[in-house]
Amino acid sequence: MIQMKNVYKKYPxxxxxLNGMNVEIEQGEFVYVVGPSGAGKSTxxxxxxxxxxxxxxxxxVDGIDIATLKNKKVPLLRRQIGVVFQxxxxxxxxxxxxxxxxxxxxxxxxxxxxxxxxxxxLDMVGLKHKARMFPTELSxxxxxxxxxxxxxxxxxxxxxxxxxxxxxxxxxxxxxxNLFEQINASGTTILMATxxxxxxxxxxxxxxAIEGGLIVRDxxxxxxxxxx
Amino acid sequence: MYVMWPEVxxxxxxxxxxxxxxxxxxxxxxxGWMTFASVSAVTVTLLxxxxxxxxxxxxxxxxxxxxxxxxxKVFVSLEADETGTKHIERIITxxxxxxxxxxxxxEEELTDLVLDFGDELSLFEQSNPLFDxxxxxxxxxxxxxxxxxxxxxxxxxxxxxxxxxxxxxxxxFLNTGRNVGLVLILALLFTAMFLISNTIRITIVARRREIExxxxxxxxxxxxxIPFILEGMWLGLLGSIIPIGLVAALYxxxxxxxQPKLSGELVxxxxxxxxxxxxxxxxxxxxxxxxIWGSFMSIRKFLRV
Numbered sequence: 001m002i003q004m005k006n007v008y009k010k011y012p013x014x015x016x017x018l019n020g021m022n023v024e025i026e027q028g029e030f031v032y033v034v035g036p037s038g039a040g041k042s043t044x045x046x047x048x049x050x051x052x053x054x055x056x057x058x059x060x061v062d063g064i065d066i067a068t069l070k071n072k073k074v075p076l077l078r079r080q081i082g083v084v085f086q087x088x089x090x091x092x093x094x095x096x097x098x099x100x101x102x103x104x105x106x107x108x109x110x111x112x113x114x115x116x117x118x119x120x121x122l123d124m125v126g127l128k129h130k131a132r133m134f135p136t137e138l139s140x141x142x143x144x145x146x147x148x149x150x151x152x153x154x155x156x157x158x159x160x161x162x163x164x165x166x167x168x169x170x171x172x173x174x175x176x177x178n179l180f181e182q183i184n185a186s187g188t189t190i191l192m193a194t195x196x197x198x199x200x201x202x203x204x205x206x207x208x209a210i211e212g213g214l215i216v217r218d219x220x221x222x223x224x225x226x227x228x
Numbered sequence: 229m230y231v232m233w234p235e236v237x238x239x240x241x242x243x244x245x246x247x248x249x250x251x252x253x254x255x256x257x258x259x260g261w262m263t264f265a266s267v268s269a270v271t272v273t274l275l276x277x278x279x280x281x282x283x284x285x286x287x288x289x290x291x292x293x294x295x296x297x298x299x300x301k302v303f304v305s306l307e308a309d310e311t312g313t314k315h316i317e318r319i320i321t322x323x324x325x326x327x328x329x330x331x332x333x334x335e336e337e338l339t340d341l342v343l344d345f346g347d348e349l350s351l352f353e354q355s356n357p358l359f360d361x362x363x364x365x366x367x368x369x370x371x372x373x374x375x376x377x378x379x380x381x382x383x384x385x386x387x388x389x390x391x392x393x394x395x396x397x398x399x400x401f402l403n404t405g406r407n408v409g410l411v412l413i414l415a416l417l418f419t420a421m422f423l424i425s426n427t428i429r430i431t432i433v434a435r436r437r438e439i440e441x442x443x444x445x446x447x448x449x450x451x452x453x454i455p456f457i458l459e460g461m462w463l464g465l466l467g468s469i470i471p472i473g474l475v476a477a478l479y480x481x482x483x484x485x486x487q488p489k490l491s492g493e494l495v496x497x498x499x500x501x502x503x504x505x506x507x508x509x510x511x512x513x514x515x516x517x518x519x520i521w522g523s524f525m526s527i528r529k530f531l532r533v
Binding site for chain 2: 072075076077079083091102103105106150154
């Protein structure tokens, strides 16, 4: 699903974010990405959906070559990938239903298909009854559910989550994690950057630790490995 | 690297186009005052463009009328008798590039002068100082000078006149006017475009988050851009309404007022149709063009996708 070979990333300001990274992630895996701030986690995550581009090295996501991918082809890559953020990134002017439908509208799905898919994912995240409400009327956990619904409404092969529980209390975080487990159970690859020790240590999955732009640890079913 | 030209992967569906139109119209309302400012700038610019173009086209028409009226005045020498005069007429008529030859005796010339300048001149009826004259028209007005030179070579001719230099001066004047006007108009167009691109920039900044999400879920670059381009187009279109109306009303009144006075005269102004249609079309096209171009300038800076 995701392959990196000697991926190197140097920003124009001279900072080296990835220093020759090698990793392979199979379809259907659930992977935590951990490590201190500024270690290269964000760059690693952003490269998956070609927000950043490798300076050198080879990188494939679902068979698409990220290093040589032309700008005009980036939308095609992103239609294969769902993204979830710490700050949800919902549109305040749109209600829950519209926020989720938005992801399908911009890729020009047919209205009947949009209605069917949106209701299905809202049911799955348990917010069907709040479809007409606006983001500001929802709790943080509910907002994150909406953003997760939006990320999977297009049935992507992989969901990338950048600190999805960063703004949530422990109990809500666990609800959100159950949702990710559910999505993963249906065969979707999950790649999640997190600082949440409890979660990584409770719901065991493969853990990739990044420090100084390199993978310093890669353990299946590993623990968080850092002090709180 | 930022790529500006097409990367649309599928043909746009009518439903999507309808969405883009809705979005662009909503945005006009949301930007209220900026919309008003840019539309006003476009209005002023296009109004000046319209008036200027109408003036220039009419001056060109006047110049053409005058040019077509250029005649060569051939003064027959007093030494030429009736046969000699007939002979001169034959030579001129047979000359290549000559369209018409009219003869006027010195008595007829004097009568014309008396008509134009008054009875005092009738004193000259006793001893007429004028010459018999041929009025010659070249088939191509541009060739007047050459024809006049040829005629001057014929014997028994006192003098040849054709208003040399005056037409050239008129054309020089027109050209200067046109250049000054063009510079002014370019400056105005630039200002209007700048205002439009500012308005679009505000829209883009206000919708940054939306654009970011669109890109994250895989919208094509054109899908993101088109609403802004349409918004620019609306600004240009709205800005062309008043100029078209004013230009039409103005020219209608001008033609109503001047055409009766000019009837039968040598110089005519252009008719209401097709001139006003042409100028309106020009105003509309320029409005849409500066609108679209203005928004393109903003998008280029802001939407590096």
